[in-house]
Amino acid sequence: MESKERIMEEFRRKGFRATPQRIVIAQIVLKSKDHPTAEQIYQAVKKKYPTLSPATVYQTLHLLTEIGLLQELGFSDRVSRYDPNASPHINIICRNCGKIQDYQAESIKGLWSQIIMELGFKPIGQRLDIYRHCDQCQANMHNNQVL
Amino acid sequence: MESKERIMEEFRRKGFRATPQRIVIAQIVLKSKDHPTAEQIYQAVKKKYPTLSPATVYQTLHLLTEIGLLQELGFSDRVSRYDPNASPHINIICRNCGKIQDYQAESIKGLWSQIIMELGFKPIGQRLDIYRHCDQCQANMHNNQVL
DNA sequence: TCTTAAGTAATAATAACTCTTAAATAAGTT
DNA sequence: AACTTATTTAAGAGTTATTATTACTTAAGA
CATH class of the missing domain: 1.10.10.10 (Winged helix-like DNA-binding domain superfamily/Winged helix DNA-binding domain)
Incomplete structure (x- = not known):
């Protein structure tokens, strides 16, 4: 591609x-x-x-x-x-620095088709975000609190 | 609330x-x-x-x-x-007019805890979007094509 | 009631993005 | 290989949701 x-x-x-x-x-x-x-x-x-x-x-x-x-x-x-990445996947996003990494969970495929069935229409797209503080930002936050 | x-x-x-x-x-x-x-x-x-x-x-x-x-x-x-709505739910969003309606799927709770287990960390938030063209916009698009 | 740190209204400033337009070019045709 | 033209680009002006600034106002504790 x-x-x-x-x-x-x-x-x-x-x-x-x-x-x-x-x-x-x-x-x-x-x-x-x-x-x-x-x-x-x-x-x-x-x-x-x-x-x-x-x-x-x-x-x-x-x-x-x-x-x-x-x-x-x-x-x-x-x-x-x-x-x-256009296929259904999870964006793991740091709320502090904005960095994103994809997460291709096996469990998503099944969930996805199940939800589509429940909804009764075919989506034209999706977006699945999970927010956290990445390891680096978590470390920085800790340092700043200590200083 | x-x-x-x-x-x-x-x-x-x-x-x-x-x-x-x-x-x-x-x-x-x-x-x-x-x-x-x-x-x-x-x-x-x-x-x-x-x-x-x-x-x-x-x-x-x-x-x-x-x-x-x-x-x-x-x-x-x-x-x-x-x-x-702060709890895990799906935003059903029209790509044309931007309207959003929530969808509280039963299946989400289970999926959610499963994914969290897989990830190995506790998220501070999430966002689940599904994109479509809402009924009204779909009708309008059809009309415009015909005219 | 008094005090004052916190909040508001008004407006200027910001910045990501979009629009406009004249010059350049991809790619089909000869 | 040059010709033609609709498409694309670069540059810069324009747009607009949001944020910053600041002088005035107020919530709420003493």
Whole structure:
């Protein structure tokens, strides 16, 4: 799902041009594991492509979301993060630093189909968050209290 | 949980003043069933309290979130919605109009404790969204295609 | 009632994101 | 390989929900 060829194919199949900008952005976000923000993606892309504009990043991320390769996760700090994993899974999110890691629980599949059956309609998407304080932030909080 | 006395008690117990503004805002959002936005809450409160400022609404909503009576749900349109239901439940959300209704599935409790056991830590919160197009929006979309 | 720390209203400031537009280009056609 | 044109990009202006600031007001304990 992350090869340049595969990405180009995916854009064209949906009727969009496979431009170098789009390909670089797609490669970076699709292989990411930490659900980066648009700004983080922009900074990463700029290294390889210094003239690229933030607007292009936003536009491409929306496009990738539209064609189903990405999920946009909105948060109350108004900064979205982008999740390349479209299948039902749990986002384990640190309430302090915002870091996210995916958790693919075996138990989710079963639960999921059960809930869909109960609901009586087929969802077009889902989002499952679990909030905590990650080990690093927990350690920092402890240190600050001690000092 | 929604009576004036109960709300006043809750504010004071956490060391905050029980002002009329806070009480009115809390009453409206805690009894709401549709996960209103800050703007919607502001409009509702203004009817009873015309001089109230939007900043007070935001501040009070954050306070209610902090003391655990409310959950703030961020979205990718950067408009937060406020959920008075703190226990694990599913938000059924329309991707078109943004309307939210809660779904208290029996199956969730079991799933939830199972996942917590698997994870090996105790979460400080959760958010479970299911996305769809609500009946009304689905009807409208159909009409627009026909026209 | 008095005192004062905490809260409010008004408004300026912020920042993520979106819009606009002129210049550039992907990709089909010749 | 050059031609054509609808699509895309870069740059910067614009938008808007939310936050910060500050002078005035008030809840609530003494």
